[in-house]
Amino acid sequence: MLTAYTADQIRTAEQALMARLPEGTLMQRAAAGLAARCAGLLGRVYGSRVVLLAGSGDNGGDALYAGVRLARRGARVEAVLAGSRVHEAGLAALKLAGGRIAGPEAVDRADLVVDGLVGIGASGALREPYATLAGRVNRGPGLVVAVDVPSGVDASTGRVAGAAVRAHLTVTMGACKTGLLVDPGAGHTGRLELVDIGLGAFLPDPDVAALTGGDVTDLLPMPDAESDKYRRGVVGIAAGSQEYTGAAVLAVGGALRAGAGMVRYVGTAEPVAQVRAHWPEAVITQLDRPSLDGVGRVQAWVLGPGLGTGDFAHELAGKVLASDVPVLVDADALTLVSRDAALLRRSAPVLITPHAGELARLTRVPRERVEAGRLEHARRAAAELGVTVLLKGATTLVAEEERPVRVNRTGSSWLATAGTGDVLAGVAGVLLAQGLSCYDAGSCAAYLHGLAGGLAADGAPLVTADVAAAIPAAIRSLS
Ligand SMILES: NC(=O)C1=CN([C@@H]2O[C@H](COP(=O)(O)OP(=O)(O)OC[C@H]3O[C@@H](n4cnc5c(N)ncnc54)[C@H](OP(=O)(O)O)[C@@H]3O)[C@@H](O)[C@H]2O)[C@@H](O)CC1
Numbered sequence: 001m002l003t004a005y006t007a008d009q010i011r012t013a014e015q016a017l018m019a020r021l022p023e024g025t026l027m028q029r030a031a032a033g034l035a036a037r038c039a040g041l042l043g044r045v046y047g048s049r050v051v052l053l054a055g056s057g058d059n060g061g062d063a064l065y066a067g068v069r070l071a072r073r074g075a076r077v078e079a080v081l082a083g084s085r086v087h088e089a090g091l092a093a094l095k096l097a098g099g100r101i102a103g104p105e106a107v108d109r110a111d112l113v114v115d116g117l118v119g120i121g122a123s124g125a126l127r128e129p130y131a132t133l134a135g136r137v138n139r140g141p142g143l144v145v146a147v148d149v150p151s152g153v154d155a156s157t158g159r160v161a162g163a164a165v166r167a168h169l170t171v172t173m174g175a176c177k178t179g180l181l182v183d184p185g186a187g188h189t190g191r192l193e194l195v196d197i198g199l200g201a202f203l204p205d206p207d208v209a210a211l212t213g214g215d216v217t218d219l220l221p222m223p224d225a226e227s228d229k230y231r232r233g234v235v236g237i238a239a240g241s242q243e244y245t246g247a248a249v250l251a252v253g254g255a256l257r258a259g260a261g262m263v264r265y266v267g268t269a270e271p272v273a274q275v276r277a278h279w280p281e282a283v284i285t286q287l288d289r290p291s292l293d294g295v296g297r298v299q300a301w302v303l304g305p306g307l308g309t310g311d312f313a314h315e316l317a318g319k320v321l322a323s324d325v326p327v328l329v330d331a332d333a334l335t336l337v338s339r340d341a342a343l344l345r346r347s348a349p350v351l352i353t354p355h356a357g358e359l360a361r362l363t364r365v366p367r368e369r370v371e372a373g374r375l376e377h378a379r380r381a382a383a384e385l386g387v388t389v390l391l392k393g394a395t396t397l398v399a400e401e402e403r404p405v406r407v408n409r410t411g412s413s414w415l416a417t418a419g420t421g422d423v424l425a426g427v428a429g430v431l432l433a434q435g436l437s438c439y440d441a442g443s444c445a446a447y448l449h450g451l452a453g454g455l456a457a458d459g460a461p462l463v464t465a466d467v468a469a470a471i472p473a474a475i476r477s478l479s
């Protein structure tokens with residue numbers, strides 16, 4: 001599990017550790033790790049042009065001391081002093097090692113820029129001259145290494161309020177920061193590397209956490225000699241309509257490929273014909289009226305992909321949500337519950353799977369605000385609605401009250417195509433039916449779906465059916 005923390009949590013832990021160590025020890029550990037990562041990225045240090053952007057705080061100090069180490073290995077190191085103050089001891093050491101002070105134009109000829117403008121001590125949007133420098137770095141020719149956090153990204157939330165550095169590599173000190181995992185900050189982070197400065201024993205419970213392949217392996221139910229189709233999880237899928245037959249096909253496909261013991265599909269004549277044609281394995285009930293009579297037992301429901309939002313869909317949603325098993329509420333069903341909040345009043349678990357627009361509608365907040373503050377809005381929705389929230393996007397979040405928010409780090413931008421959310425709903429529905437909690441089912445499904453998206457795309461466009469087809473390969477790749 002990759003765990004991450006807010007700036008306050010890190011600062012408290014650092015103070016406890018610092019009290020036991022001689023002054024300056026942590027910064028030297030940070031600088032040593034940073035210099036080694038910079039050298040690794042450069043390949044050849046000797047003769048390379050390294051430009052340090054030094055802000056007024058300790059983030060600048062880290063950059064300056066890393067510059068000292070690179071200068072000693074033969075790099076031509078220049079420091080752009082951007083703040084009203086500078087870490088004096090760091091600057092003196094850099095000068096001793098042969099480093100020089102330069103103007104902002106040095107950025108335009110750098111092989112490598114080390115962004116030490118601000119770290120966890122930053123507040124609000126980058127002020128000048130930092131903001132202009134950040135833009136210059138992003139347009140410049142050099143590789144960009146962010147110290148601790150890309151400047152302009154809020155370390156605690158991932159918010160980006162104005163200009164921000166876009167790093168190829170972020171070298172973070174002591175422990176990962178929440179803002180490096182959550183968009184939009186995650187999109188500025190590049191590759192992420194952690195320098196161990198000895199903080200581990202002083203860290204509290206994490207603010208957010210990202211599953212690794214090993215975690216997913218441990219959580220995924222696997223069949224054994226005792227298994228039969230009922231015990232492996234029967235998932236009900238209420239999806240599709242005359243207009244949207246494909247959503248039903250994709251959700252059923254996601255569920256089957258994720259290892260359902262059985263999929264019970266319920267829908268009207270048109271989607272039923274499509275599901276039957278694509279998935280002979282599905283057990284189908286054709287509905288003439290919105291009723292679940294005679295459908296048979298399921299251990300969880302997936303409700304909503306392509307279902308429509310008319311009276312039929314509303315009544316069917318009411319029936320599904322009146323059941324006593326976990327329900328995943330997606331797509332059109334999210335529209336239904338945003339109109340009729342009473343639908344969500346039930347005692348069995350609910351996992352909702354909105355994208356930013358759907359969460360905005362559900363919580364009556366403008367979409368831009370949800371996108372700018374994804375973590376905050378996912379958390380708030382989980383608390384206010386009393387459900388588990390899986391907020392889709394480039395980095396999907398799974399929020400549940402009093403648990404660290406799970407951040408998904410697998411995926412591919414090629415997944416941004418119609419219907420991939422329907423596959424995700426099917427995958428998560430199976431995991432719910434197999435007995436995983438909403439929190440684990442949502443985060444494991446996001447992980448597998450992202451992995452499958454990467455395998456299906458492999459650097460080129462995918463069609464949504466490919467994502468479902470790649471789910472078994474994603475599961476196989478875990479071991
Ligand atoms: N503590 C430790 O043990 C260790 C800490 N370590 C390192 O220290 C870093 C934290 O250092 P820090 O606390 O000095 O804060 P930091 O991020 O450098 O910047 C603060 C200054 O920036 C300014 N400023 C603020 N907002 C701004 C804005 N929007 N736009 C522009 N300027 C802004 C403001 O300065 P002022 O405006 O007052 O001039 C403020 O004083 C941490 O990220 C890690 O890299 C590691 O070495 C490991 C050991």
Ligand SMILES: Nc1ncnc2c1ncn2[C@@H]1O[C@H](COP(=O)(O)OP(=O)(O)O)[C@@H](O)[C@H]1O
Pocket residue numbers: 331355392393394395396411412413414415416417418419420421422423424449
């Ligand atoms: N830029 C992106 N990078 C990675 N994954 C993305 C990106 N945009 C969307 N996705 C993923 O693609 C899926 C889209 O789902 P959704 O928005 O419900 O679309 P649809 O309703 O068409 O199925 C989600 O799993 C989401 O996390």
Ligand SMILES: [K+]
Pocket residue numbers: 059115116117118119146147148149150151
């Ligand atoms: K920085």
